[in-house]
Amino acid sequence: MLFSRETILNRLLPFCGLVAVLTFTASCSDSNNGGTSTDPGGTTTLFQDDFAGTTLAAAWTPTIYGEGSVGIDNTTGQPAPSLYIQSDSTLNGQSLVKMQQPYSNVGGVSFSIQVQIDNPGRADKILDAIRITIHDQGRGVQGLVTIHRYQVGSNNVNISYDVYPGGYPWQQVKEWNLALSPGFHEFRYVVYPDLTAKWFRDGIQRLSSLGVPMLEADLQLHLNASGSNAAAHFDNALVSR
Numbered sequence: 001m002l003f004s005r006e007t008i009l010n011r012l013l014p015f016c017g018l019v020a021v022l023t024f025t026a027s028c029s030d031s032n033n034g035g036t037s038t039d040p041g042g043t044t045t046l047f048q049d050d051f052a053g054t055t056l057a058a059a060w061t062p063t064i065y066g067e068g069s070v071g072i073d074n075t076t077g078q079p080a081p082s083l084y085i086q087s088d089s090t091l092n093g094q095s096l097v098k099m100q101q102p103y104s105n106v107g108g109v110s111f112s113i114q115v116q117i118d119n120p121g122r123a124d125k126i127l128d129a130i131r132i133t134i135h136d137q138g139r140g141v142q143g144l145v146t147i148h149r150y151q152v153g154s155n156n157v158n159i160s161y162d163v164y165p166g167g168y169p170w171q172q173v174k175e176w177n178l179a180l181s182p183g184f185h186e187f188r189y190v191v192y193p194d195l196t197a198k199w200f201r202d203g204i205q206r207l208s209s210l211g212v213p214m215l216e217a218d219l220q221l222h223l224n225a226s227g228s229n230a231a232a233h234f235d236n237a238l239v240s241r
Contacts, residue, residue: 046103047239051083060097068095068225078114078184078235085223086118086231091125094226102137102218103239105191111221112188114235115147117180120157121230123149128227134189136164137218143189143197148227150177161199161207166215173199173207184235191219 049057051072056062062070066088073084087093103109111134121128126148134143144162156177164170188200195213199206223234 044241046241049237051081059100061100063096066090066093068093070095070097076233082233082235084233085225087225087227089229091228096224098222099220102220105217105219108191108193110190110240112238114184114186116184116233117147118231119229120147120149121227123152125227128230130230130232131224132187133222135220135222145187163197163209165209165212
């Protein structure tokens with residue numbers, strides 16, 4: 001049986017509409033995944049925690065100095081709930097949550113965490129800060145992000161990104177007087193198979209170890225609020241390879 005051109009087009013239009021919808025949905029999904037050419041991601045999940053429990057999971061060890069606090073906040077997250085860490089009101093107070101399990105950087109490894117900065121601390125105290133630390137079990141810090149208030153009474157912050165290729169000296173990049181948008185920001189530390197390392201914020205590279213290889217190490221993620229009433233929410237911790 002033969003059909004006219006108009007009949008064929010009329011029968012194809014609903015199908016073409018479905019194809020168009022599927023194509024649009026797929027492209028939107030891809031754009032929301034945060035993947036970019038500068039964001040290496042990771043194909044194998046080694047550890048993941050969205051802090052959806054009523055208490056902190058056994059994979060973490062909390063330590064509170066002074067009268068700070070560590071707990072699950074059911075009202076805030078990406079999505080809620082999330083981990084909340086706050087130091088006390090003294091200049092030396094701090095609260096720390098660290099991952100119990102270390103992960104080898106051999107073959108490459110990626111650590112990521114989403115952070116909402118509630119109070120980055122005082123401008124006149126460098127130790128007042130929100131910190132994300134990639135801790136080398138054998139030699140101390142391997143990678144570090146420090147976020148603290150740039151000016152008293154201001155929402156602007158100073159963020160420094162550090163990598164320690166073989167210990168000291170370290171490599172550092174600073175962002176001064178930065179007004180971060182409200183809500184959560186993703187920080188990711190990536191060690192590549194050649195043991196070079198990079199820091200990313202929201203998928204954009206902030207610091208590279210400039211071709212200098214790291215030492216082989218077992219790495220942990222530490223989350224820290226230090227100083228006078230420094231506080232932040234943390235969500236969606238992920239270790240991948």
